[in-house]
Amino acid sequence: MAKYILQRIIYMFITLFIIATVSFFLMKLLPGSPFAMEGKLSEEQLELMKARYGLDQPIPVQYFNYITNVAQGDLGVSFQFDNREVSTLIMKKLGPSLQLGALALGFGMVVGMLLGIAAAIKHNTFIDYGSTFLAVIGKSIPSFVFAGMLQYYIAVKLGWLPAAFWEGPRYMILPTIALAMFPIATAARFMRTEMLEVLGSDFITTARAKGLNSVLVTFKHGLRNAVIPLITVVGPLAVALMTGNLVIENIFAIPGLGEQFVKSITTNDYPMIMGTTLFFSFLFIFIVLVVDILYGIIDPRIRLAGGKD
């Protein structure tokens, strides 16, 4: 196992290196320069500015410099934020995104799993259809619509909760619910399907025949069975939720990562694009590794290390 993990970590660096390389060259193909108000800069000035940031050198040289710096742990400074360190910028905005993502994930998983279990136990009844309906709505209506409605009806019309900002538990409720719609739907659907599978299987019949409490049995076995697809989806979902959601952050005026990343791309803030890309990729790859390891723990029959034979 240790050898396998070590091997995967080596692969992780190789993968990150490839991502960095491809992203770097693609990014350099984007139109425009990182300087705002290009219209007001003369040719000479633009050249001087580029020289100042080393952008006048051939792209392979810039690439080499960048990779060398990253290898030494230096992600560079941002253009759009007036030379502030990229790593500081990311860490500062990570907080709210992380909190919101974790809350939405936690809340969404619990509600979703309960919905899914209820639907499976009461298969083809109103509870089942109702749960399916809820889950589907949660997925088909985009979360920003929920966010906008919650803000308008709950905060403005009813005045129950604050309309925006990120300043304490009361401020977290609306954004969490809005963002949780997706994890609710995910958990509910996967749970239901896997539970149904379990309910039809021989060991449940056996367990029931032996007189075991059926609810408990289905819950335990169902959960176990549903875990594989769930963690497959939930791992990356967690990364997606916690690295920020542009629209929800904007609607609730939460200073998070999502908005910052999009902005860095539209303003050609090269170091910021690269820094965020590497950070997100690292998280994703790391979570995937964790998920792969979990497979083996949950179901010892799964052997990743070896091939098919």
Next chain:
Amino acid sequence: MANEEHKYNKDRFEPIEISEEKGEELSRPQLSYLQDSWIRLKKNKGAIIGLLILLFIGFMAIFGPYMNNYTFKEQDSNITNVPPRVQGLENISWLGLDGKETEVLEGESVEALKEKALYVFETEPEFIESKVIQEATEDEMAKVEFTNDIYAARGIQDEYYWFGTDQLGRDLWTRTWSGTRISLYIAILAATIDMVIGVIYGGVSAYYGGRVDNYMQRIVEILVGIPNLVVVILMILVLEPGILSITIALTITGWIGMARVIRGNVLKLKNQEFVLASRTLGSSDSRILMKHLVPNVTGLIIINTMFTIPGAIFFEAFLSFIGLGLQPPLASLGTLIDDAFKSFQIYPYMLVFPSVIISLIMVAFNVLADGLRDALDPKMRE
């Protein structure tokens, strides 16, 4: 006690005639796999309703835009933001399909409010009805509910915009249904990409495992890692916006979620006994994959497709927004919802219709797919 019951009376039994022919006779009608599935599907009411809804929406997407005399791109600055009005339903005010707008105003006196209402609605006295909720008293403001007949006020009493009109005065009925066409195409496209690329990629990666799995998964990680927005903006530079560009953009990463889920479950299944049995019997890899492993993950494929479709529909809206998708005045359900969201506080009807349709499509699709899965699953056979 028990012994008593085991005493049978021989007279009550009658030996049946044994004949060669009857031994081969089937007590139930002979059915093929599909026929059998269809029978079971028919019994599932939810699935049938889902099927009917999908057929209906498909029908409307094809013929809906031709059901009135408006086009999806014709603008008229006189009839902007007109609420829906439907023949026959216009007298049932709570339905909101009467082409009127209602607002409660508060103020010093009822008279003053009547003045204000004309200004608020930009209308003439003959088109406005008022209902006094509360007269002005010493400590309470007057409250009056006004109802303005927009169709009359704009001089379009004879027109019926079933879904209302948008900011530019375009008929939303035709826009919505022609948008449904595009979104259905996107849905089918996304589902196909998922099922073809996603399932095969995930299945192969897990089934062969080891080095193959390792490389294939690293490729997935790279695809996820490269920022999508950068790729999309670069595509704008080289591609003409339109359906083709949307298709390409979707194909790049649209299948990854599916591939990962399938891989996870095939990893679980591939070492189970039935796979081993099949292999021992000499089945080829592709046969094991397609006949044994994939059918066992149908449920997951369905769920995942359901997650992909709305994602794809809104991805298309995003592409259109930044200039790679549909070029205006073309619309899709995704772009209609995006646009309407900005004004949902003021013109909620613009958001309601496309949202309801997209939800209906998804609910119907899900119920039907669940039904299909049950129907196709031999284990569920009675």
Next chain:
Amino acid sequence: MRNTKWSLLLVLGLVLTMFLAACSGGGSEDEGSGNEGDGENTEETDEGSEGEGDSGDDASGASNETLRLTEGSEIPSMDASKVQTSTGIQFVTAVQEGLYRLAPGGEIVDGVAKKSETEVSEDGLTWTFHLRDNATWANGDKVTAGDFVYAWQRAINPDTGSVYGPYLMKGNLKNATAIANGEMEPSELGVEAKDEQTLVVNLETPVPYFDSFAAFPTFYPLHKEFVEEQGENYALEADTILSNGPFKMESWDHGSSWKLVKNEDYWDASNVDLGAIDVRVVKERATSVNLYQTGKVDKAGLGGDFIDKYKTDSDYKELQETVLFYLKFNQDSATQGEKMQNESFRRAIAQGFNKEDYVNVVVGNSSIPANYFIPTGLDKHPETDEGFRDINGEMLKFDLEKAQEHWSKAKEELGFEEVELSFLSGDTESAKLTSEFFKNQLEKNLPGLTIKLKQVPFKERVRIENASEYELTFSGWGPDYADAMTFLDLWVTGGPNNDMGYSNEEYDKLINQARTDLATKPVERFEAMLEAEKVLLDDAAIAPVYQRVRSVLQKPYVKNMDQLNPFGNDYSYKFVEIEK
């Protein structure tokens, strides 16, 4: 047994999540700021407000209330030399003070220098400013002429990387061009401190509107020792800025909020009413309206359909801007260049769309359909005070008949029946409606015309415009100083912003004269500019669309904030009052 562990784990995870959220919820995050400002393509700006009002007693009779605002973007830097976004300019002018400052409505008034004492030489090339002796930095040091010299030299120095420094100084201040191009030392710049309180500015050419510059952040003083001590960090945090203006920056939580408090050491502190300004970053317009509705902010910008909803609200206000939107005709277009160079062709398009409809349908407030190029309220006759706009009247009005006449004529002259033109626009919300509107209008009114919409991200749009790969584009321009020249010099032949290939000798001559020979003769200069506008629109070089009016909701107790300055900072917080 194992299953119990799983559920336990789940519960634990949840508790942990809640805990994590609850503990860290209180603090907001620090962050740098996004800048997007671009004078050239002004899209939507929204404004809002936030904070809370706690009043205190003050001997001077000031309310000491807090003005609560929202801003649509963060401030990248509070460095006066580098600041370039409208939000940045807004708050640098509150925290610092230049020679002059703007009063509400745009009147240029005394700042560190007394306006009435300023001397301009006969030839208009030398300006001498006299600084007041009671202006101090927040650390107690006096604001001296040397601080201005240092700041200006810093702004023009290519190593600083200022955009506005070179943009405003080049060609105006002596040696600025050579310094900006790195060919001369910054110390050669035409500005000197004659003594502590006398600043002498040497110009290359007379700049009649130099007092506008004197009120603009790029020309603000900087405390040399402080700036050098802070080095790279100067003006990046609340405590790395040294104030000499009516307010001080108390806190700056990057990406989410900042707070200014009254600077008691400011020379005119007794005339500053506000005790503090609390600003929150809110990017979504609907959100700032919702915050306004829940009483969390004192002002919110409105756009699109929200204008419809609140137009009749008692808190609704409309503020006239000096931003003009127009269609650019690209005469350098590779594919349709020949047609775009035809005057009848351009005229047909310029008069072939209904501007009133555009304003009603797309903008929604009382923005002015524009039949002119120099916005109302920007410039006036130097002697009679009559507005530029009132004198020159209207040109290129919407006239369907005339447009179609010109169209037929163009078809004849150029020999075409059908033509396809591309219409370039950005990827903002209003850009989409705008391009759909124009496609419909022009195709309907000019038979045989097909408009191909090209909606692209901002940077790509800039690239396409620079590369001349378009035919029509919807653009806007806001002034950099209070003079018609800020608009007119856009279209001189070969000008840096003239990316539409327009060239007219007469126009170039008029502008050149206004800049040189006539620069010291205000009346003749003004007349030359009037003439230039006529030439431009007679050529139908551009098609004016509308002059923007900003719609806001604003609490009635906020006073002196119902006018926008025509250039520079939108509002003058020094003079804003709260009367509750």
